């Protein structure tokens with residue numbers, strides 16, 4: 001799994017949990033815990049951490065790791081009868097050494113393939129047979145790509161439906177200096193208002209209090225601008241029409257045992273998701289959902305991403 005250009009190493013992480021470390025030749029890296037199939041670190045070629053993981057994160061089952069990129073499957077949040085965000089994030093995944101071929105070319109890239117199949121206990125709470133294959137790839141420019149392939153392997157002829165999210169926690173310098181572009185004017189369901197539907201106003205999204213919204217039918221590209229860090233995250237997605245934006249703010253932060261009281265200032269979740277319309281698979285069918293993250297240095301001032309706004313002077 002390694003070449004002279006890139007490396008992929010299986011080693012022990014916190015509490016002796018297995019993790020895979022991906023390294024790219026220019027120095028960027030990523031870490032993936034087999035517990036949860038969860039990316040917990042993504043660093044650029046200066047060694048700067050780009051994802052948020054709480055200082056109070058508990059790296060111990062059954063609690064999901066607070067930060068990085070938890071996988072929400074087969075249920076997003078409380079949109080169903082399963083535990084919050086489903087169970088994939090607190091199961092042990094295994095390395096898949098012989099995955100079916102991928103259409104994308106991963107040569108010269110550091111990647112790892114993981115797989116999750118249901119245990120007998122899982123079948124009691126969600127009575128479906130599936131294969132969930134996750135490929136995590138670190139691109140040559142340090143981009144981080146996650147591709148999920150979920151296949152219905154039921155032998156009883158039954159379809160199943162699920163909701164899904166890559167629950168990405170971005171590390172930001174100061175939440176009050178952050179804006180999200182690409183979600184303006186869209187409809188969203190507000191989790192803080194009994195999932196009622198509203199329409200976002202025209203401006204880019206900024207943060208002054210708790211936010212927990214599911215934006216619907218979003219564009220494939222969303223930008224998260226961190227003015228203080230002079231960094232822009234670009235999230236590209238495929239197969240995932242929705243985008244969740246979450247920051248717990250101070251009151252909810254205090255209520256979470258595995259999250260520091262002030263840490264809400266330094267994180268923002270923007271989650272490529274399929275929530276409003278669950279994905280349904282017949283036996284033998286496979287679904288794919290892809291998220292690609294890049295972090296680019298920027299000197300963006302408000303509105304510079306959109307030349308139209310600069311012209312209008314708003």
Ligand SMILES: O=P(O)(O)OC[C@H]1O[C@@H](O)[C@H](O)[C@@H](O)[C@@H]1O
Nearest residue numbers: 077084085167191212213244246
């Ligand atoms: O604490 P958890 O289960 O990891 O969930 C964190 C948050 O995850 C977000 O995706 C949800 O929209 C929020 O409602 C939820 O509070």
